[in-house]
Amino acid sequence: MELTVHLACGYLHGQTDLGEQRCHCQPRLKWQRGDIAELRQLCPSCLSAPAGGPSRWSVLVCRRCWLENRAKYHLPLARHSIANAILLEANAGSAEVAKFQEAILGMFDIQRRLGEWRRVHLERLLAHAGFEAVAEMPEYLVHLLARLHLPPPEEAVLALAAWLREGGPIAADW
Ligand SMILES: [Zn+2]
Numbered sequence: 001m002e003l004t005v006h007l008a009c010g011y012l013h014g015q016t017d018l019g020e021q022r023c024h025c026q027p028r029l030k031w032q033r034g035d036i037a038e039l040r041q042l043c044p045s046c047l048s049a050p051a052g053g054p055s056r057w058s059v060l061v062c063r064r065c066w067l068e069n070r071a072k073y074h075l076p077l078a079r080h081s082i083a084n085a086i087l088l089e090a091n092a093g094s095a096e097v098a099k100f101q102e103a104i105l106g107m108f109d110i111q112r113r114l115g116e117w118r119r120v121h122l123e124r125l126l127a128h129a130g131f132e133a134v135a136e137m138p139e140y141l142v143h144l145l146a147r148l149h150l151p152p153p154e155e156a157v158l159a160l161a162a163w164l165r166e167g168g169p170i171a172a173d174w
């Protein structure tokens with residue numbers, strides 16, 4: 001099912017079997033099925049494959065970026081804290097609770113920054129490929145341009161992980 005990338009926000013929109021998927025500029029809709037009102041999103045790391053999904057257990061990067069992250073970087077890139085192994089024991093003391101809260105807030109911050117990374121890299125990718133003036137682009141075309149012009153997932157997630165850990169502005173090269 002073909003979706004369209006809205007380049008201002010970097011999210012997909014269009015009709016899906018589960019309902020209308022809206023990008024993040026549009027008012028949210030409630031779906032009849034699934035936890036999240038999206039069929040998928042663009043992998044913010046490599047832009048060349050789908051990520052996310054309607055389940056709370058979905059992962060916010062593509063499968064290759066997730067496997068690479070799991071093996072090397074251990075960033076909380078799954079949507080749910082449990083899937084990121086951020087857990088609190090029933091008899092936890094105040095130090096564990098504080099650590100847990102810090103990990104949850106860190107997870108939300110990282111997940112927010114994924115959107116920033118995706119927007120900047122989308123903009124650069126399209127400028128590089130000669131599509132500066134467009135506002136929308138079919139998802140398959142973004143995947144294709146990313147495979148042609150961007151590093152493969154293993155390298156893309158390395159750059160993303162470094163930025164998520166170090167913060168600051170996104171470096172000009174990729
Ligand atoms: Zn949008």
Ligand SMILES: [Zn+2]
Binds near residue numbers: 045061063065066153
């Ligand atoms: Zn990816």
